Amino acid sequence: MNVDIVKRIRLSPAERRDQLLELGIKMLSLRGLEQISIEDIAKMAGISRGLLFHYFPSKRDFHLAIVQRSSDDILGALTPNEELTPPEMLRDVMERYVTYVTDNRDSYVSLLRGPGSGDPELRVILEDNRKQLVDRILIFGRFADIDITPRIELAVRGWIAFVEEVTISWLTEPKITREELIDMLVGALPVTVPDAAPVVSL
């Protein structure tokens, strides 16, 4: 019996969708979003091009679903452990962030800095991802009884850009250790430290 056919029969629609997105994310580590070919993915999944279009009405829809999935994966990997104190929680989240981006280095760099990274719809998804990260970081702030002012919100947005840039540079050219990197990322956000002044002195 042909293995491909078994797969085709056994996968539920949700599982098939998952499989296609996971193949898309893998492909994203090899080439830019715009270069991800429907034909290649369908072939790798052992399904017809037509079936792929059943799940994603257009190539564009497929590409954006890949970005959305990748973005959800990051957020999923960064769920705070609420049993920890705020500073521990931040360090724990940043450790998992560095692990995630190290494991998914090429697709992460491609999404954030690749040729397609200026795409307006892609930006909307990444922007939403950052907003959710800002909200999570502000939760640490609330634990630490810090009043969330527009200034703090802005600083946290900036901190996320700092984290992305430093991490991408580090992934490309790791001149410091993983521990030094995490120290730097955590240390750049004093807002989470319980005794921090209400003014962010990032």
Next chain:
Amino acid sequence: MNVDIVKRIRLSPAERRDQLLELGIKMLSLRGLEQISIEDIAKMAGISRGLLFHYFPSKRDFHLAIVQRSSDDILGALTPNEELTPPEMLRDVMERYVTYVTDNRDSYVSLLRGPGSGDPELRVILEDNRKQLVDRILIFGRFADIDITPRIELAVRGWIAFVEEVTISWLTEPKITREELIDMLVGALPVTVPDAAPVVSL
């Protein structure tokens, strides 16, 4: 006598090139780089399409020259005043930066966050611009007798991403004052403060 003809006669090749680039930068505040039309610019300059191509061999060359000019303009606006102490120098540079981006708001946001901002060649120019900014910031550090480690270099790169993100958010939605913004940008770079520890605690 026709004013356009006078203009055409009077501009030297260097002046004409400047004029075309300045028109391009103005246009960049209205639309993305890819949407800047050679025909429109030639019309605004009162020259033929062919003459524009004499200065810039292709539309692509023209677009990249606009990015290069815009990038040079920013660096030009941020020349440090070496008569100041390092902390004063940083504040002075950041004040000029905020003035520059406020005056060139739309083209600045378009370059850094527009649909074309993922373009690889555009990124190379902006990346080079950031490297030059990092070097300048490290000069402040040297004035302050701080040893420039790979860690500090990485932190300064991250700080530039912080500055860009915070400033773009602020330009889009100015929830804090200009003075508060400058305080935040300056405060995020303790490396420049003479008595800072050799470890960047951004």
